Amino acid sequence: MKTLLGFSLATAMTLVTPFLHAAEPLDAEDIAFQALSPVVTALINADDVPELMARAEKLEDTDTLQAIAVYLAATREDPEQMLAPYQVAALFARRGDDKLALRFLQEADDRGMWFGPLLAGDEDFSDLRETSTYKAVLANAQQRYKKIAPGKVGAISVLNPSADIPAPKACRPVVVWLHGYGINGELDESYQPLADTGAIILGINGTEMINAVDSFRWIGPGFEGTHQTVQNGLNQLAAQQCIDRKRVYLMGFSQGSQHAGALLAQHPDDYAGALLLSPGGRQPTPTVSKAHGKRVFVINGKLEGPGNQQMATDFRKLFSDGNEVKSRTHEGGHSFPDDWSTSLPQALRWLMGSDA
Secondary structure (H helix, E strand, C coil): CCCHHHCCHHHHHHHCCCCCCCCCCCCHHHHHHHHHHHHHHHHHHCCCHHHHHHHHHHHCCCCHHHHHHHHHHHHHHCCCCCHHHHHHHHHHHHCCCHHHHHHHHHHHHHCCCCCHHHHHHCHHHHHHCCCHHHHHHHHHHHHHHHHHCCCCCCCEEEECCCCCCCCCCCCEEEEEEECCCCECCCCCHHHHHHHCCCCEEEEECCCEECCCCCCEECCCCCCHHHHHHHHHHHHHHHHHCCEEEEEEEEEEECHHHHHHHHHHHHCCCCCCEEEEECCCCCCCCCCCCCCCCCEEEEEEECCCCHHHHHHHHHHHHHCCCCCEEEEEEECCCCCCCCCHHHHHHHHHHHHCCCCC
C-alpha cells in the first residue's frame, strides 16, 4: 500500500530496535515509544486500508487513542472511506470529547455515510443526540440507507444439490440458512456438502445492513421481522423451482441461530425442524414453544462464552417437551466444529429423517 503517514521501512527498523537494558528505568522517549509502538506497528505492517481498519478495531480493546490514530490513517489513505471517520467520532464521543466527535461525524456525513440505523442505535453518541449536527447527520444517513438497502436486505442466495444427487418424486426440501451477526447469506461452493444432503440451501441476508453492503444483522424487538423475511425468501425460491413447503428446515449460526430457534418455537406450522449452531444474541430467548413433534439439533463449543453456553442450554430445554432433541458440544469456541463439512450434513440428514 502507499506509505502510511510518511513511515518508511528504514524508519520502522529504527523504531523497533529492542531495548538493551530493559531493567533500567525508562526515560521519556522510551515511554513515548512504548505508547506509540502498537500504532507504528499497525501503520508499517498493514497492506491496505481494510487491514488498517481491522488493526484499529483490535486496538479499541486496549487503547482508544491508539485506535483513533490508526483510524485517522485509514481516513486519510482513502478519501471515500466513511466508516473510519465514523469510528473516530464514536471513540472521541466515548472519551467525552464532544467537539471532535461532532467534527468527525460531520466528516463521515460529508463522505456520504449511509448507515443510519447503526448511528441511531449507537450508544456512544447518546450525549450528542440533541445537537443540531447529530440530528442533521442522522437524517442524511437514514435517507441514504433507504436508497441503498432495497434489493440487499433479505436478498436470497440458492445452492442446489449436485447433479448426481437423485431427485425425489416430490419437490425438494429446503434448508434456510440464517447467518451470524455482521455476515451475509451468500452461499459459495464450500456449502455444497450441505446441499448434497438432497435439500436446497436458501441463504438470506439479514433484516438490516450494518456498516457495509455485505454486512447484515437480524433485528428486533422480537422475531417477526425475521419470520417475514424468511417467508419472502421462500416465496422467491418457490417462484424459481418446486419446493416442499412442509419440509422447510432452519439452520442458523450465532445470532441467526437464536432467530432460527425462535422461529421454530413461534411458527411451528411453517418450519419442520432446526439445526442451531452456537446460538447467541442480545434478545431474550423465547421461554414458550408451540413446537411439537419436531427434530432439533443444538451444537455449541466448549470454549464459548457463558452467554452462548447458557443460550444453547436454554434452547435444549425449550424444545425438550414434545420434540426430539439431539445435542453436541465440540472442542472449539464460537465457530463451526472442525469436522463441519461431514458432521453438519449428518445433522441435516437426521433433521430431515433421512439419516438411515
